[in-house]
Structure formats: C-alpha cells, structure tokens
Amino acid sequence: MFLCFDVSMLTGPLGSAFGKRYGARPVVMVGGILASLGMFVASFGQSLLHLYLSIGLLTGLGWALVFTPTMAMISRYFDKRRALATGLAFTGVGIASFFFSPLFRLLIDAYTWRGALRVLSAILLNLCVCAALLRPIRLLEDLPAPGLADKASGCWEKVTSALDLGLLRQRAFMVYTLALTLMTTGYFVPYVHLVAHGKNLGFTDYEAALILSLTSIPDTVARMFSGWLSDLKLVRSIHLLFLWSVLSGISLFLLPLGRTFPTLMAAGLFYGLCAGGLSPLFFSTLPDIVGVGRILNATGLFLMLLSVGGLLGPPLSGLLEDRTGSYNTSFMVSGGFNLAGSLALLLLPGFFARSSTASGQRPGATASRRHGAPRDAQENDQSRAHQPEAGAGQRHQLGNRTDRFWKAAGKLPAAR
DSSP states (O other): OHHHHHHHHHTHHHHHHHHHHHOHHHHHHHHHHHHHHHHHHHTTOOSHHHHIIIIIIIIHHHHHHHHHHHHHHHHHHOSTTHHHHHHHHHHHHHHHHHHHHHHHHHHHHHHHHHHHHHHHHHHHTHHHHHHHTOOOOOOGGGOOOTTOTTOOOSHHHHHHHHHTGGGGGOHHHHHHHHHHHHHHHHHTHHHHHHHHHHHHTTOOHHHHHHHHHHTHHHHHHHHHHHHHHHHTTSSOHHHHHHHHHHHHHHHHHHGGGOOSHHHHHHHHHHHHHHHHHHHHHHHHSHHHHHOGGGHHHHHHHHHHHHHHHHHHHHHHHHHHHHHHSSSHHHHHHHHHHHHHHHHHHTTSTTTTSSSSOSSOOOTTOOOOSSSOOOHHHHHHHHHHHTSOOOOHHHHHHHHHHHHHHHHHHTTSOTTO
C-alpha cells in the first residue's frame, strides 16, 4: 500500500494534465475504475510482483487521477472557506484510518484476503459516483492571454504547456515545495513505525495498533479546526502552517519519551493533533502561492515533488532503527526534518509581510479577481503594460471572451 501511495504522488502531474485537458469529472471517473480494477486484479495474485503491479502501479495511478483533480477543484470551488473545505475533505482520511483497519480484518476473517480485496474493489467503484458530483466551472483566472495559445508548437513546448513546467522557475512555488518536502520526510514516519515501536517497548499487538488507531481521532478534529481557524483570517495561512509544523516537530521529539502505554498514548494523541492541523494547510495555502488559475497543474507538480519526502522518510527511519536498535533516533531525526521545513518557510517572498499573500504581492499591484495572485502574473501584467496597444479587432475579441467568462463565473456554486 505504501508503494501505491507513492505512485499516486509521483504520477500527480498526469492527473493534472488530464484534468486540465478533459475536465475533472471524467478523469476522476477513470481513476476510480483503475483503482477498483487494480484491487480486483490483485485478488488473483500468485506472487508479490503481481501485487506490486496491480495494487502498486494500477491502483496508484487510479488514485493519482482521483486525488489531484479533486483537490484542485476544491480550491476552485471555494474562496472564503477554502481551508475549511479542504479540512473537511481530509477528514475522510482520519475516519478511514480509524474504521478501515478493523473492517478489513473482519472481511479477511469472513472471505479470506482475496475476497476482502474484491469487496474493497467494489467499494472503490463509489469514486465514480463522487466524480459525478464534480461540477465543471470556468473562472476568470482561466482566461488565456492573447496570442499565447498558439506558441506551443514543438513537442517539448506542448509538454511544458500541458504540465505547466514554468512553475518550476517560480521562486515562491519551489521554496514552498522544498519546505513541505522536508516536512513530509518526517510526517509519515509515525504512521509507518509507531506500531513497531510499541512492540519494541513490550506492548501487545492490540495495544500497539490501538495507539495508532486512536491518533486518528484528534487528527480528524484538528483537520476541521485548522481549516476553520485559517478561514477566520486572524492569522495568515502561511503563518498558521509554520506554527503547526513547529508543533508537529516538537510532538515527534516527544514520542521517544513515551515508554509506558499511557505516556506513549498521550504522545501519539498529541502528534495526531499536530499532524491533523498541518495537513489541510498543505493544499489550501497553495493557491496563495501560484494563483487559482494554475492550481490544477501546481497540485500535480507539488505532489510529485512531495513524494521525494514520502519515499525517503520511512526507509531512513527503518535504517536508523537497524543501526541503533530503537526507533527513538528515527523519531528525533523526523522531528528535525519537520523543523527544517518550518525554517525553509521563512525564505518565502513576503513571509514576514502583513498582506494575505505568500508570494510577495505589493500593495496596489494589479491583481486577479481573487486575492493571492502570483508574483509571476503581476510581472506579466507589467510587461504587457509596456507593449504596443492591441488593435481594435483584437481588443474586441478579448472583450467578448472576457464577457463570456464573467457570465460563466456567475454560475459558480452557491458555497463560494
């Protein structure tokens, strides 16, 4: 399953490119079918290689086509309550972590592991129903600049345009991605090794698994609370992200102090609280960095680069356990990665500014219809201001196109 998770992150740009080309609804439907098909094929597996190819690659690709467009659509649907909407979407992870483990064990006892995978395959088909609820919308930020649509003539130019690789040259996006990659290097370690750490301390299998399961309760509550607090605008979302990441690093430092069941339970609950508050801000802050118009491609590239941390963290912690004979050092190093990511956030342009953008937007600069327009967009606006004025026919064509987008924007869901 960990391979499946990493494949879904690595192939995130594919989900972005297909979502931008064909729309989120059909892409998520195809992703749901692929994820279901991977589990169904795995139920006939006779070797580990069969499971790696079916669950790891096929289901992982399906999840990429589901997750990336869905997260991007949340940022496009919501403006004032974007962080809360993201937090509510992520509560499914905490709820599933609490209920799915005993449910899957029950299915294995009743139908064997092959039957359990087939039941899970049927459950994943419900992603197609969820995809049908993704209403396509058009925003003013989607309006392309005149003459830019025909510039991508070569093969590489088309790939660059489809994946929006220009984001890799944007300083704010790269600094933000680097910071969160460092955080994710330590973020997943307790979810992978906390149960093994409990067993090393002499706890029973049930007690060790119970600690990990109960961390999902404060995790779920913190996801909603963090989104609600961010939408109050009392503190900038990037500053709130910095606070939660520091607390997550501290909670990782506290895990080695839990040597008895009650103390390790308390440390695990505290980590679940901090990690839950951190996760929804990963994606709700991203539109402030790149702008809503580029959020679909930015989400895919962001997930792909983030997978480096997800791939590095658990193996590194396992290696440290092999060398030291304990997971204490692993948790300490993971906390260090979290704090290093927090310090990297300080390098964001405009981090210490009081404005609501993390990309260093200057007061009075030309902005898009939403707050948080990227700095690159401002520079493009300024460069166009020094270009010769367009002809009357071109201005008329652009005006008609803008009017159509404004009419479409009036059809946005009421939740915005």
